[in-house]
Amino acid sequence: MNQLLEYQPLNLYTNYKDAANATPEVPIIHDEILPAFPELGTNYTYKESHEAILKRAYQLASLGVKAEDKIIIFKSSKFDTYLLAVAASYLGAVPAMISYHFPAETIEVFVDRLEDPFILFDEETQTKITAVKNSSPEKQISVTRLLEASTTEVPQTELPKDMIAYMTHTSGTTGIPKLICHSANSMGWRTKWQKTIFTKIAEKKLVGFHISPVHSRFNIGISSLMAMGFPMMPLSVSASDSVAAMLLENQPIALETHPNNFVQWTSLAKNHPEAFASVRYYHSTFDAINNATMASFLKASAKNDPIFLQVYGQSECGPMILKAHTVESLKTSDARDMGVGLAGLTEARIADKEGNVLPAMTDGHIQFLSKGRAITYYKEDERFQATVFGPWWDSGDYGYIDENGHLFLKDRQVDLIEKIDSNLAIEDHLLDALDFLQEVIIVRAKDNSPQPILAVDPKQGMNWEAWWEQVADLPRLNEPIIMAWEDIPRTATMKVQRLQIEKMLKEQ
Structure with a gap:
């Protein structure tokens, strides 16, 4: 166990391979089939997934992906997002983990910053990629095309330990997100922290989680769990x-x-x-x-x-x-x-x-x-x-x-109530993303926590699943209160009277 907690740099693929060799039969359980790994089903082992990752790496190589290439992974929020990043890292390519929430305009900024990278996408993000104007079509790889590609073997390429090897992004609730760059060395320290915490778990039993696979937290958690041989249940x-x-x-x-x-x-x-x-x-x-x-x-x-x-x-x-x-x-x-x-x-x-x-x-x-x-924000x-x-x-x-x-x-910077511009940006973000909402207002509840007030299009009704999916990786919000649009207090010029709403909440 002590040896496990010694610092070691994190190469995504090497860590996965070592875990698959050390504890091949440990299970990974899902609630849905993974679009990019349909052959795995919903219950498979470290060893079986490692073999499938190698196959995807060879297929990426046959489509032109090679060492030091940037590859945006922009697809549905499932565990295969991470497995594809591991496959890219086998080739020495640099995965940029991008949330499927973002519109085509944001992807275009990333395409500029990353100088026309490869983009890996699936059915969930296909229409957004179609709208991206500045990306080379031959560098756009759909999951369907990937699964049909040749599987000619190629050797593993490891990048130098201090080189950018992985990118995540800031939340982007107040503008275009920044691309956060990680190296094998920087990620290695995070896994040392994480493994130290995991030693406190009394038994090596199943760990369940529902986390955005593009979150910087995700890779560190998965890499550490696998290095320690924990069974995993990633929920989509x-x-x-x-x-x-x-x-x-x-x-x-x-x-x-x-x-x-x-x-x-x-x-x-x-x-x-x-x-x-x-x-x-x-x-x-x-x-x-x-x-x-x-x-x-x-x-x-x-x-x-x-x-x-x-x-x-x-x-x-x-x-x-x-x-x-x-x-x-x-x-x-x-x-x-x-x-x-x-x-x-x-x-x-x-x-x-x-x-x-x-x-x-x-x-x-x-x-x-x-x-x-x-290490840095890419190009910033x-x-x-x-x-x-x-x-x-x-x-x-x-x-x-x-x-x-x-x-x-x-x-806190992300404390919505303290920073009104950030508050408004999140309201706009939710209104843009969820077409069944007519109004989103975030005010202070009795305990000063952020309280969303929603007006819902009566023809569509409230879509709770879409709401919770959209706010999952935003700062914590209370469960929304739904009001009829005409019941929301407004000024003569139709501006929402936030203080009036807060007063109503305090009187309840």
Whole structure:
């Protein structure tokens, strides 16, 4: 086990191959067939998936993909998104993991930045790729075309350890996302952090998760689980009935998802706690989650001493500060207490805007020290360097550290209510993406948490599945309140009276 926790750089393909060789029969379970790996079905082993990945790598090579080529992976949000990235890394190509949410205009910006990369897409994203005007048609590879390509063997190519090997992106809720660049060395430190956390799981039992496969968190979690030989259950469908069926049938010991998916599943945890009875370890991905939501899931567990691990981090730095919650500790827990760093790997400090360290109990900029910090933003290094203070990274968040070394988060860049421009950008983003919505307003609830108010097109009705899918990797939002469009208070010029809505909420 100690050898496992020694630092080693992360090559996506090499890590997968080593795991498949070490623990070939460990299962991977799904709720849906993977479009790019139909032959695997919904229940297969590390070894079987490794063989399929090799085949896809050879097929990518036959379509012209080679070492150092950039390849945008822009497809439906399923586990094969990651398996395709592993296949690309076998060739020494650089996968850019792009969320299927983005419109063609955003993809065109990425195509420019990445200088006409390959684009791998499927039926879900096909119409958007058709609308992309600046990409070479021969570099656009549909999953259908990939599956029909030749499988002539080619050898593995490994990139130098400090070279860009993988790209993810920022959320893009306030404009065009930045492309975050990772190397084998930077990712290696993150997997060391992650594996250290996974050693706390008492038994090597099934780990279930519903996380966006393009999230910077995803690769680190999968690589670490596989290196340690854990069975995995990556879920594609977030609908509560599907989740309940998968959890009841397969009984995972651990479960991770985005904060908004935990909000989505809260009524399931309250009304059908048996679905979560087997779960002893919960984990929320990289964002604030409120105490009441965590308590609902801890109470649903039938295990002794279940734990909800809250991790505060950023895509640029990886997971940073952690705090473990229990049913008991939540009763007195301050929701703004993020916890502490992981000794020797991550820590936080408070500084002024020039980077001068401030004493305990003093508000200031939260800065992170992470050996797993990303290398740069692709083609936007000035923006990246603007937040670098030597080995420290300015998170853009504000808070203080108490005398016990606990980090308290006071005001967050992504805290919608604090930053009205970001708030409006998210409202626009949701209105653009979901055609059944006539209005989206995000206001402060009684406890200052972000409360969406929705007006729904009466001809279409509310599509809850589409809503939860769209908000999954946004900052945590409360469950929406639906109002008739004509009942939303407005000014004479039809502007929404947000304060009036907040007043109504406080009176309820």
